[in-house]
Amino acid sequence: MDSTSDITVGQVVKSRAGRDKGNIFLVLDIIDDKHIYIVDGDVRKLDNPKKKKITHVIVYNTVFPELKEKLENGAKINNAYIRKLLEPFKIEL
Known part of the structure; x- marks a missing residue:
């Protein structure tokens, strides 16, 4: 199974292992x-993203294409923007 095909930049994921288990993140970059x-704009900020194995996250169907666009175009995004995108998911918890 090729796991990169169903994961993309700007996608919402939930950690299923490690210290951050149960937390919601956004995919900032795909390494391999x-x-x-992954970043959440709070504990894991944009300047210090968490490297995570894809097998250790639950992939949500939600993708924020505008985040991917901003990253590709080199637009400035900040941690507050990431937190704002993730807000509806944090309420679920």
């Missing part, structure tokens, strides 16, 4: 077919 960088 096994690892991604």
Whole structure:
């Protein structure tokens, strides 16, 4: 199974292992077919993303294409913007 095909930059994921288990993150970057960088704008800020194995996250169907666009266009995004995107998911918990 190729796990990178169903994961994309700007996608919402939930950690299923490690210290951050149960937390919601956004995929900031895809390193290779096994690892991604994730951020939540709070504990894991944009300047210090968490490297995570793809097998250690639950992938949500929600993707924020505007985040991917901003990253590709080199637009400035900040941690508050990431927190704002993730707000509806944090309420679920």
